[in-house]
Amino acid sequence: MDFQDYKGVWVFIEQKDGAVASVSLELLGAGRKLADKRGVELAGILIGENVKHLTNTVFEYGADTVYVYDQPIFKHYRTESYMKALLECSDKHKPEIILFGATSTGKDLASAVATDLPTGLTADTTELDVEEETGLLLASRPAFGGNIMATILCKKYRPQMATVRSKVMKALPPQLGRTGKIVEETIALKEEDIRTKVLEIVKATVKKVRIDEADIIVAGGKGLGSYEGFQLIHQLAETLGGAVGASRDVVEAGWIDHAHQVGQTGVTVTPKIYFAIGISGAIQHIVGMKNSGLIIAINKDKEAPIFQNCHYGIVGDAFEIVPILIEQFKQALSKEKVTNTSG
Amino acid sequence: MHIVVCVKQVPDTKIIKINPKTNTLDRRSAPAILNPYDAHAVQEAVKIKEKTGGTISVLSMGPPQATAVIKKSVEIGADQGYLISDRAFAGADTLATSYALSKALERISKELPIDMIICGKHAIDGDTGQVGPGIARRLDIPPVTNVIEVTEVNEREKTVLIQRKLTNGYELVQSEMPCLLTVEKEINDIKYSPMPNMISAARYEPIIWAVDDLENVDRSQLGLKGSPTVVGKMFTPPRPEGGKKLDGSADEQVGQLMDILMEKKDLFTLQSTK
Ligand SMILES: Cc1cc2nc3c(=O)[nH]c(=O)nc-3n(C[C@H](O)[C@H](O)[C@H](O)COP(=O)(O)OP(=O)(O)OC[C@H]3O[C@@H](n4cnc5c(N)ncnc54)[C@H](O)[C@@H]3O)c2cc1C
Ligand SMILES: Cc1cc2nc3c(=O)[nH]c(=O)nc-3n(C[C@H](O)[C@H](O)[C@H](O)COP(=O)(O)OP(=O)(O)OC[C@H]3O[C@@H](n4cnc5c(N)ncnc54)[C@H](O)[C@@H]3O)c2cc1C
Numbered sequence: 001m002d003f004q005d006y007k008g009v010w011v012f013i014e015q016k017d018g019a020v021a022s023v024s025l026e027l028l029g030a031g032r033k034l035a036d037k038r039g040v041e042l043a044g045i046l047i048g049e050n051v052k053h054l055t056n057t058v059f060e061y062g063a064d065t066v067y068v069y070d071q072p073i074f075k076h077y078r079t080e081s082y083m084k085a086l087l088e089c090s091d092k093h094k095p096e097i098i099l100f101g102a103t104s105t106g107k108d109l110a111s112a113v114a115t116d117l118p119t120g121l122t123a124d125t126t127e128l129d130v131e132e133e134t135g136l137l138l139a140s141r142p143a144f145g146g147n148i149m150a151t152i153l154c155k156k157y158r159p160q161m162a163t164v165r166s167k168v169m170k171a172l173p174p175q176l177g178r179t180g181k182i183v184e185e186t187i188a189l190k191e192e193d194i195r196t197k198v199l200e201i202v203k204a205t206v207k208k209v210r211i212d213e214a215d216i217i218v219a220g221g222k223g224l225g226s227y228e229g230f231q232l233i234h235q236l237a238e239t240l241g242g243a244v245g246a247s248r249d250v251v252e253a254g255w256i257d258h259a260h261q262v263g264q265t266g267v268t269v270t271p272k273i274y275f276a277i278g279i280s281g282a283i284q285h286i287v288g289m290k291n292s293g294l295i296i297a298i299n300k301d302k303e304a305p306i307f308q309n310c311h312y313g314i315v316g317d318a319f320e321i322v323p324i325l326i327e328q329f330k331q332a333l334s335k336e337k338v339t340n341t342s343g
Numbered sequence: 344m345h346i347v348v349c350v351k352q353v354p355d356t357k358i359i360k361i362n363p364k365t366n367t368l369d370r371r372s373a374p375a376i377l378n379p380y381d382a383h384a385v386q387e388a389v390k391i392k393e394k395t396g397g398t399i400s401v402l403s404m405g406p407p408q409a410t411a412v413i414k415k416s417v418e419i420g421a422d423q424g425y426l427i428s429d430r431a432f433a434g435a436d437t438l439a440t441s442y443a444l445s446k447a448l449e450r451i452s453k454e455l456p457i458d459m460i461i462c463g464k465h466a467i468d469g470d471t472g473q474v475g476p477g478i479a480r481r482l483d484i485p486p487v488t489n490v491i492e493v494t495e496v497n498e499r500e501k502t503v504l505i506q507r508k509l510t511n512g513y514e515l516v517q518s519e520m521p522c523l524l525t526v527e528k529e530i531n532d533i534k535y536s537p538m539p540n541m542i543s544a545a546r547y548e549p550i551i552w553a554v555d556d557l558e559n560v561d562r563s564q565l566g567l568k569g570s571p572t573v574v575g576k577m578f579t580p581p582r583p584e585g586g587k588k589l590d591g592s593a594d595e596q597v598g599q600l601m602d603i604l605m606e607k608k609d610l611f612t613l614q615s616t617k
Contacts, residue, residue, distance in 0.1 A: 120571030123471035
């Protein structure tokens with residue numbers, strides 16, 4: 001394998017319902033930095049049916065080139081069809097690095113592609129860098145169980161691949177009108193060659209909790225003591241108009257559903273305000289919320305690691321502090337209302 | 344119908360504790376358990392077998408102690424289990440893991456052809472979710488990941504109907520068999536094992552294979568040697584600057600916090616004027 005043949009950074013562009021997934025835009029931002037450091041091109045690889053118009057977005061968010069496979073066979077994501085397109089494209093154009101969102105689609109596709117190439121695949125990356133000279137991708141992820149990060153390297157194979165958690169990297173501000181090179185590809189693939197069929201897509205009827213879209217999150221931890229104690233978190237969230245988040249231990253204790261879990265094995269969130277109440281601040285929790293705009297911690301242990309990861313901390317008992325906060329906040333709000341209506 | 348479930352022994356990361364001084368994990372604090380997702384995978388195989396009949400095998404790669412998770416699987420309802428255990432497998436990343444497991448699966452399928460392979464969505468320690476799809480590629484069978492329901496198994500047509508979880512809903516997928524599924528926890532509830540299962544599990548002796556018991560193995564693809572990824576440096580993540588501690592009495596502290604929050608009051612006014 002001659003490493004000289006492998007050039008450029010690629011981002012798999014995930015799309016659904018006629019829009020590019022936000023994680024792909026974030027990866028274009030991250031990929032742009034890697035490509036600039038290496039002095040190479042950033043390319044998007046876009047697969048789907050009727051997706052050509054999305055190339056504009058991909059350029060606006062930083063790509064120089066977009067490889068497009070726009071064929072009816074790609075109407076729905078299926079491992080076998082998408083994988084074949086990506087493998088063919090990678091064989092032909094030989095990228096040095098391919099990044100995928102660590103979504104169910106991205107992980108599924110990346111795992112299959114890496115096996116066939118074959119090459120190494122780093123999972124659930126939260127930090128990315130590249131060695132300027134060698135092009136070695138430095139993909140770091142929280143190491144299991146430890147309060148540590150591990151940098152995973154793939155020294156002997158190209159391309160190098162990684163899936164990257166959403167909401168961790170930052171998308172660049174879009175440059176309207178920015179364009180680039182479109183490379184249209186087609187693959188000779190017959191429906192009979194694909195052994196799975198998507199018969200129907202069902203949008204969930206139950207209203208899913210999407211805490212990753214909230215501006216304000218009030219998250220509670222084991223420090224709330226019990227299911228009953230945890231209701232205080234709901235009260236504060238309601239007062240502030242925020243969503244409720246939780247540490248894993250709270251979810252494991254059954255005080256709240258997994259959809260509310262913030263962290264490595266939960267959701268990554270970036271609200272404008274994040275409250276961590278009775279949460280110790282284990283690394284697996286921190287990786288899920290550290291990019292929040294304003295982090296406020298309330299914990300009775302002044303040594304709790306959460307205080308190293310917040311903007312403002314209150315050392316105190318949640319059951320004393322939070323009711324006062326709710327009270328003062330309600331008062332402030334009613335004053336606001338008065339001034340609003342009188343003014 | 345022959346279903347093989349891949350099961351991994353993992354440290355119970357729920358219990359595992361981190362030493363805050365040294366930032367290392369106290370392995371002794373965590374017992375080794377059957378990966379929770381794999382327990383659901385075995386349970387699902389049991390559910391399918393209740394309808395179709397047939398055989399459930401489980402397969403694990405790990406040290407000799409990993410026979411414990413095979414016994415646990417028998418307790419849930421598996422009929423038999425294989426452990427591949429050999430120094431040559433040590434240090435495998437997901438690529439080398441899927442290679443080793445696929446070689447064992449080839450041997451198992453020679454003894455009894457396989458119709459379906461079920462894996463967990465991910466293992467709670469390595470936590471990559473890459474092994475399942477990797478095995479599917481190596482055996483060249485279709486993978487269906489994130490499965491939340493096996494709706495129908497049609498043995499005559501050799502097809503299976505599956506619900507695959509999406510971010511806001513699910514898709515109904517039909518796949519040819521043999522295929523490989525990776526399952527989410529919500530696919531089923533783990534039932535209490537019936538007494539006879541407990542007894543057979545206690546007596547059960549898993550079949551153990553070393554590398555030499557497998558055929559056509561390219562040793563250079565196994566273990567550390569066969570792993571393209573290597574763990575480079577380990578480090579404590581850079582933490583944001585320590586937060587400013589508010590001081591004074593509880594009331595005073597909340598008062599200061601209110602000042603900070605009120606700087607962002609645009610975020611709240613929407614709520615308040617409603
Ligand atoms: C592979 C793996 C993945 C993981 N994934 C996640 C994840 O996604 N998300 C996650 O959160 N965790 C995750 N964890 C678990 C994580 O390591 C911690 O165990 C967990 O976050 C701790 O939860 P906690 O802070 O609620 O509880 P604890 O660590 O028990 O902390 C409770 C805190 O509450 C404080 N407290 C107690 N009483 C009060 C009071 N009255 N008022 C104020 N403060 C009080 C205590 O001082 C303490 O700091 C993962 C672990 C592993 C090994
Ligand atoms: C800190 C750390 C980081 C790592 N990062 C990476 C990485 O980024 N990329 C990488 O390729 N490897 C990585 N590894 C190695 C990886 O953990 C091992 O390859 C491991 O053997 C399998 O991966 P997993 O635990 O992620 O399994 P997953 O892919 O999460 O497991 C999914 C399913 O596959 C089946 N399965 C997995 N392992 C076995 C087994 N031994 N026996 C039977 N069935 C099994 C089970 O059904 C399981 O539910 C890392 C290891 C460590 C310690």
